[in-house]
Amino acid sequence: MQIIKDGKIINDDTRHLADDEPPTGGRFTVSFARWQTERENLRQAEGTVGVRLKGGDELASIALDLPRLEPVVVEFPTLADGRAFSLARLLRERFGYAGEIRAHGDFIRDQVYFLARVGVNAFEPVEGTDLEKLLPALKDFSVNYQAAADNVELVYQKRGK
Amino acid sequence: MYQYDQYDQTLVNERVAQFRDQTRRFLAGELSEDQFRPLRLMNGLYIQTHAPMLRVAIPYGLLSSRQLRMLAHIARTYDKGYGHFTTRQNIQYNWPRLEEVPEILADLASVEMHAIQTSGNCIRNTTSDHLAGVCVDELEDPRPWCEIIRQWSTLHPEFAFLPRKFKIAVSGAAKDRAATQVHDIGLHLVKNEQGETGFEVLVGGGLGRTPIIGQTIRPFLEKKHLLSYLEAILRIYNLFGRRDNKYKARIKILLKETGVEQFTQLVEEEWSQIRNGLELDEREIERVKSFFTSPDYDPNAAADKSFQATLSGNPAFSAWVRVNTVENKSPGYRAAFVSLKAQGIAPGDMTDAQMDIVADLADRFSFGELRVTHTQNLLLADVKQADLYELWQRLDEANLATANIGKATDIICCPGLDFCSLANSSSIPVALEIATRLEDVDYLYDLGDIRINISGCMNGCGHHTVGHIGILGVDKKGEEWFQLTLGGSSSNDASLGERLGPSVPKAEVASVVDGILKTYVELREGQESFLDTVRRTGIAPFQEKVYANH
Ligand code: SF4
Numbered sequence: 001m002q003i004i005k006d007g008k009i010i011n012d013d014t015r016h017l018a019d020d021e022p023p024t025g026g027r028f029t030v031s032f033a034r035w036q037t038e039r040e041n042l043r044q045a046e047g048t049v050g051v052r053l054k055g056g057d058e059l060a061s062i063a064l065d066l067p068r069l070e071p072v073v074v075e076f077p078t079l080a081d082g083r084a085f086s087l088a089r090l091l092r093e094r095f096g097y098a099g100e101i102r103a104h105g106d107f108i109r110d111q112v113y114f115l116a117r118v119g120v121n122a123f124e125p126v127e128g129t130d131l132e133k134l135l136p137a138l139k140d141f142s143v144n145y146q147a148a149a150d151n152v153e154l155v156y157q158k159r160g161k
Numbered sequence: 162m163y164q165y166d167q168y169d170q171t172l173v174n175e176r177v178a179q180f181r182d183q184t185r186r187f188l189a190g191e192l193s194e195d196q197f198r199p200l201r202l203m204n205g206l207y208i209q210t211h212a213p214m215l216r217v218a219i220p221y222g223l224l225s226s227r228q229l230r231m232l233a234h235i236a237r238t239y240d241k242g243y244g245h246f247t248t249r250q251n252i253q254y255n256w257p258r259l260e261e262v263p264e265i266l267a268d269l270a271s272v273e274m275h276a277i278q279t280s281g282n283c284i285r286n287t288t289s290d291h292l293a294g295v296c297v298d299e300l301e302d303p304r305p306w307c308e309i310i311r312q313w314s315t316l317h318p319e320f321a322f323l324p325r326k327f328k329i330a331v332s333g334a335a336k337d338r339a340a341t342q343v344h345d346i347g348l349h350l351v352k353n354e355q356g357e358t359g360f361e362v363l364v365g366g367g368l369g370r371t372p373i374i375g376q377t378i379r380p381f382l383e384k385k386h387l388l389s390y391l392e393a394i395l396r397i398y399n400l401f402g403r404r405d406n407k408y409k410a411r412i413k414i415l416l417k418e419t420g421v422e423q424f425t426q427l428v429e430e431e432w433s434q435i436r437n438g439l440e441l442d443e444r445e446i447e448r449v450k451s452f453f454t455s456p457d458y459d460p461n462a463a464a465d466k467s468f469q470a471t472l473s474g475n476p477a478f479s480a481w482v483r484v485n486t487v488e489n490k491s492p493g494y495r496a497a498f499v500s501l502k503a504q505g506i507a508p509g510d511m512t513d514a515q516m517d518i519v520a521d522l523a524d525r526f527s528f529g530e531l532r533v534t535h536t537q538n539l540l541l542a543d544v545k546q547a548d549l550y551e552l553w554q555r556l557d558e559a560n561l562a563t564a565n566i567g568k569a570t571d572i573i574c575c576p577g578l579d580f581c582s583l584a585n586s587s588s589i590p591v592a593l594e595i596a597t598r599l600e601d602v603d604y605l606y607d608l609g610d611i612r613i614n615i616s617g618c619m620n621g622c623g624h625h626t627v628g629h630i631g632i633l634g635v636d637k638k639g640e641e642w643f644q645l646t647l648g649g650s651s652s653n654d655a656s657l658g659e660r661l662g663p664s665v666p667k668a669e670v671a672s673v674v675d676g677i678l679k680t681y682v683e684l685r686e687g688q689e690s691f692l693d694t695v696r697r698t699g700i701a702p703f704q705e706k707v708y709a710n711h
Contacts, residue, residue: 055400080199080282082322086399089319094434108192110183110200117318140179143172145312146388147439148319155168155312156445 002131004123005100007138009131012124014071016052016104023047029073032057039065052104055083059090066097071122076105085118092119092149112137119149162223162530163308163452165273172315173270176277180204181263188260203283203321205276206262214580215254215262216279217269221289221307221331222250222533226520229531231272233516239265244516246501246509248573248624249328250288250533251279255580277315282323284314284395288330290338291534294453295489295496295542301350301358303333305450306387309441313388320395324402325410327395328367340535340651342366342375343627345412346394353381360387364394364424365416368621372657373413378425384446386432389439393432397424455491456528456543462493465547477564480602481553484564486544493546499531499539499556500563500571504596507589508574509537518559526552536573536612538566569611569678570596573624577617577634578641584617586634586641586667591615594671608678611691612650627651629692630677631658632670641667647677647703648695659700662708673707680706 003012014027019034023045030042035051042049051062052073062069072091074084084103091097102122103115112123116138125134145155165173180200187197201207205216217232224232232252236244239261240254247253257265269275278285287307294302310329314320320327332339333350341347347363360382366375382390398412401419416424472479486495499519501509511519519539523531526548527541534540544552556562565571572595575581577588592615599605614628618635625631631646643665646658665673678691680703685694695703 055404079196080322081404082282082320082324083400083404085319085322086396108196110179111322114316114318114321141172141175141316143168143175145172145315146317156442158168159166159448160442160444 001124003102004131004134004138005102006121007135009135014050014102016073023049027071029071032062035062035065035069043068050100053084053087055081055087057087059087059095063095066091066095066099069099071100071102072097073102073104073124074120076103076107079106079108079111085114088115088120089118089149109134109137110140113140117144117148117150117152162225163220163304163449169312170270170273173273173275173277176204176275176316177263177266177270180266184259184263199281199322202281203278204262204266205279206259207280208582212256213259213262215257215265215276216247217252217254217274217276218279218286219250219252219274219533220311221287221293221304222291222535223304224531224533225272226523226529226531228272228274229516229520229523231268231274233513233520235265235268236513236516242514243510243512245507245576246511246533246537246539248535248537248575248622249286250291250535251286252533253576255576280326281321282325282327283321284317284323284327284329287311287314288328288339288344288535290332290334291532291540292338292487292496292542293333293532294455295491295494296334296336297488297490298335299333299490300335300352301333302453303331303339303348303350304453305446306333306348306350306360306384307331308449308452309387309446310391313391317395320399323395323399324404325407325412327398327412329391335653337651337653337655338535340624340627340655342655343368343372343624343651344375346391347375348387351381357383359383360390362390362394364428365413365421366655367411367413368624368626369411370408370619370621371411371413372621372626373417374655374657375413376416376421378421378428385441385443386436386439388441389436390428390432392439393428393435396431397427401427456530458491458494458543459545462491462545462547465493465545468546468549471550475550478550478553480606481557481562481564482549484568484606485562485566486549489543491543494543495546495549496540496542497527497544497549497552498534498566499541499561500565501538501561502565502571502596503560503563504570504600505593506560507576507579508572508592511539515559515561518555519561522552522555536566536571538571564602565605567610567612568605569608569613570599570605571612572596573612573614573628575616575623577615577623581617581622583620584634585619585636586617586643588615588617588623588632588634591632591634591643591667591670595674598671598675608681609688609690611678613674614649624651625649626657627655628658629695630674632674635664637664643667643670645670645673645677645707647700648692650692661700662704676707677703 029050363375578584616623649658
């Protein structure tokens with residue numbers, strides 16, 4: 001499978017495990033709920049484990065685990081569920097998470113720019129999405145008014161020069 | 162007024178390019194209707210009864226004559242020759258073609274305008290006092306703060322997909338003319354005990370299905386923290402606002418369900434973590450403020466004698482001056498309303514020709530600027546008293562000088578069934594019929610200030626719940642009926658109207674309103690206003706009168 005990561009299309013074999021699927025080794029993710037209950041076992045499992053978050057999940061309860069979790073996936077059950085934007089930004093800004101944050105699910109091209117600004121650096125859209133067409137969305141805008149997780153130069157800073 | 166620099170212009174241009182591509186993909190079948198909906202909504206485009214409806218942002222209601230001419234051009238070229246000004250100081254076009262919307266947005270961008278975030282579940286156009294900068298009761302001009310909020314909220318990456326729409330209003334005067342208590346966030350410029358100016362922050366007001374008056378969650382916020390505090394509120398709302406039911410998704414419901422104390426605590430905790438990183442840049446504040454200085458007033462304007470002379474010789478002109486103009490803080494100047502509430506015209510509607518005329522008048526008489534009021538009229542804020550007579554004549558020729566501002570025929574009215582696909586009933590014909598019965602101006606003036614607000618459905622775009630007389634269209638087995646309320650207000654003494662009784666059929670609304678007004682005349686004591694009378698007597702005497710005859 002392919003995804004976009006750090007501005008490039010790359011091959012990716014991360015597996016998103018259902019709650020009853022045993023760890024497979026390699027790179028895999030589990031739901032937030034499963035991580036909470038099976039944390040110890042999953043740590044012992046072979047491979048690298050990441051976690052999938054959705055709106056409502058309490059970030060503080062995995063704060064200490066974050067350095068060892070990758071990727072952290074923010075889920076889009078529907079494209080209108082904008083909680084992922086806040087979760088991603090909190091991960092970067094409040095919890096200092098430096099690893100891969102991946103948007104997964106029903107987001108669309110026109111959210112990609114915003115997602116990148118709040119700290120998402122990997123994009124796994126619904127199957128069948130043409131990644132080549134998604135890629136330019138990272139550059140939809142060249143000016144930004146407000147601070148976010150991407151630390152770009154803001155309009156008022158440019159003006160101040 | 163604020164002028165774009167290269168950065169503001171680049172952003173708007175890039176947005177046009179983005180929407181052009183989105184429209185192309187939709188028309189080519191690459192985007193489904195479900196995928197296109199949030200995108201077109203965030204560019205102000207609805208699908209309406211007849212055609213798409215395009216809502217154009219007029220930031221805090223401020224327009225230049227050049228911009229108004231462009232709005233006229235758009236009405237003429239892409240629509241049927243008119244536009245409709247809304248209660249949120251924006252303008253709507255009811256007949257554009259989807260394929261042409263990217264062109265319209267490009268035309269708008271050429272005069273520093275856009276339709277960004279005029280609909281959709283995002284932060285909408287920030288509204289303000291139409292008398293900002295010229296009124297005598299102002300602590301500080303709210304417009305620089307509105308502009309700072311406009312820039313911050315424009316394409317905010319975190320808050321573009323909120324549980325529901327989000328509206329902010331800012332007021333800097335003693336009298337609240339911006340309906341701040343019925344917005345998701347209301348900001349009042351206030352002074353604290355140390356004499357510093359800052360913001361009182363209200364949250365959770367709103368109209369619609371569950372009308373609620375906003376509550377103060379912070380009595381004083383230092384100005385430099387404005388954006389971090391807004392950001393904290395929005396983040397709490399984005400994370401915890403309900404997404405399971407769109408009728409319970411506004412921040413007012415979150416506030417109600419959490420309780421104001423706990424909600425405030427959540428916001429304050431969030432704020433304490435982000436406030437230091439998001440302080441407003443002092444130089445940027447000064448830069449924005451520099452656009453809102455007073456115009457080049459004539460220091461001798463008050464010396465003019467012609468004004469008095471024209472006043473005494475002309476009762477129609479003097480009525481217009483009394484009713485349709487208000488004091489301007491600069492001596493010898495007044496602020497003059499352009500009434501969009503002439504007999505027989507849908508409230509808030511304006512033709513392309515009228516827009517061109519008013520743009521010219523703004524150039525000649527008011528420093529090339531004008532404002533849109535939330536009561537769906539326009540305002541020329543800085544007119545020399547010596548020019549008022551000629552201004553009146555020109556407005557009168559264009560059917561824009563109906564002397565009824567604040568009176569019973571200055572009705573706020575949503576588009577209703579005639580245009581809106583959500584409507585239960587046609588609000589415009591009801592407004593027109595009520596106005597027809599009030600043709601006798603002596604009677605109209607005798608009634609004093611009365612706010613009649615009409616919405617075609619529960620969504621309340623016509624602000625019916627805060628009308629002194631509120632009129633709401635309801636569907637009764639496929640027929641149009643109307644529910645009346647009395648005693649609402651969106652000013653400092655904000656309150657929600659009380660239900661008068663069972664709804665009445667469309668054909669009877671105007672006569673019921675007539676009966677309410679007559680009852681007021683009987684009940685009032687001395688100069689008592691309609692609202693004060695209702696508040697003193699309660700609605701019972703009005704009920705008796707209305708339902709005895711029906
Ligand atoms: S109040 Fe209802 S009918 Fe009127 S414009 Fe709003 S949604 Fe449409």
